Amino acid sequence: SAVISQKPSRDICQRGTSLTIQCQVDSQVTMMFWYRQQPGQSLTLIATANQGSEATYESGFVIDKFPISRPNLTFSTLTVSNMSPEDSSIYLCSVVGSGRTTNEKLFFGSGTQLSVL
Amino acid sequence: KQEVTQIPAALSVPEGENLVLNCSFTDSAIYNLQWFRQDPGKGLTSLLLIQSSQREQTSGRLNASLDKSSGRSTLYIAASQPGDSATYLCAVNDNAGNMLTFGGGTRLMVKP
Numbered sequence: 001s002a003v004i005s006q007k008p009s010r011d012i013c014q015r016g017t018s019l020t021i022q023c024q025v026d027s028q029v030t031m032m033f034w035y036r037q038q039p040g041q042s043l044t045l046i047a048t049a050n051q052g053s054e055a056t057y058e059s060g061f062v063i064d065k066f067p068i069s070r071p072n073l074t075f076s077t078l079t080v081s082n083m084s085p086e087d088s089s090i091y092l093c094s095v096v097g098s099g100r101t102t103n104e105k106l107f108f109g110s111g112t113q114l115s116v117l
Numbered sequence: 118k119q120e121v122t123q124i125p126a127a128l129s130v131p132e133g134e135n136l137v138l139n140c141s142f143t144d145s146a147i148y149n150l151q152w153f154r155q156d157p158g159k160g161l162t163s164l165l166l167i168q169s170s171q172r173e174q175t176s177g178r179l180n181a182s183l184d185k186s187s188g189r190s191t192l193y194i195a196a197s198q199p200g201d202s203a204t205y206l207c208a209v210n211d212n213a214g215n216m217l218t219f220g221g222g223t224r225l226m227v228k229p
Contacts, residue, residue, distance in 0.1 A: 006160070033216065042206060042219040043161075092160050104149060104168075104210070106217065108161040 002027055002095050006109030013083055013116050020079045021112045023093035028073035033094040033106075034066070043092065049076045083116045090114070119144045119211050123220035130197055131228050138192040138223045140207035145188050148210040151217070152181050152192050155204045164205075165192070197227045 003026040013019050023032065034046040046066055047055040055068040069077045080087050093109045120143045130136055140150070149168045153161040165174045165181040167190065173182040180193040190207055204224045208217035 004160075010158075042221045043208075043217075044219075045216055048216065090158070094161075105163050105166045106151065106208075107163060108153075111158070111160040113158055 002029065002107045004093060004095060004107060004109040006093055006112055008112055009110060010113040013114065015084055015116060017083055018079055018081045019083065019114060020077050021091055023076045023109055025074045025095050029095040031096055032070065032076045034068065034078045035092045035094060037090040037092065039088065080114065085116045088114055088116045119209055119218045121207060121209050121218050121220035123207060123223050125223060126221065127224040129226040129228065132197060132199060134197050135195050136197055138205050140190040140220055142188045142209045144211065145185050146211065147185060150183055150190050151208050153206045153208065155206060161206065199227050199229050201225060201227050
């Protein structure tokens with residue numbers, strides 16, 4: 001299984017500022033995913049982050065608002081830009097596990113709980 | 118577009134009961150289905166993964182079944198314990214890209 005470290009675990013931010021969330025994996029993975037979970041809601045995929053190319057964004061999410069970096073196969077960042085209270089959510093990174101018994105199983109970081117005042 | 122529904126949205130049971138959580142999906146052309154557990158304010162823990170060719174998977178007191186043709190999966194929890202209290206999410210993978218569509222979750226409370 002993959003071990004994922006996500007930082008920060010929580011933050012309280014002011015409207016109009018930006019926050020960068022980091023996701024570190026203990027092994028090299030091809031694909032990393034960023035999800036958002038709004039209060040009381042299920043998870044929604046923001047984008048897929050691939051090393052060496054631009055992230056692929058889902059409908060309703062744009063690069064200017066959620067820029068993503070993927071400098072290598074073990075690390076990615078998601079920035080929430082120009083924040084508003086509507087951005088208050090849990091943000092989670094996810095990777096596909098590797099190895100014969102866990103192939104295709106997705107593993108998640110512990111999440112970043114963001115509150116925007 | 119794939120839609121995933123979980124029923125019930127919330128469930129409260131006394132300790133020791135066997136229980137069933139339901140998940141339905143609209144497009145049966147799935148690659149696999151995964152059940153997760155989420156504790157309040159935390160990330161997700163993968164419980165069981167069922168490939169489209171499989172009918173069920175078991176792990177300890179958990180058993181997940183898949184009926185792809187009818188678009189349904191169930192998660193069976195035997196002899197429930199207070200530590201099982203959490204939100205349980207099912208997620209469907211429509212393609213080999215591993216992008217998941219999540220259900221709304223079932224919030225489970227097991228009372229001592």
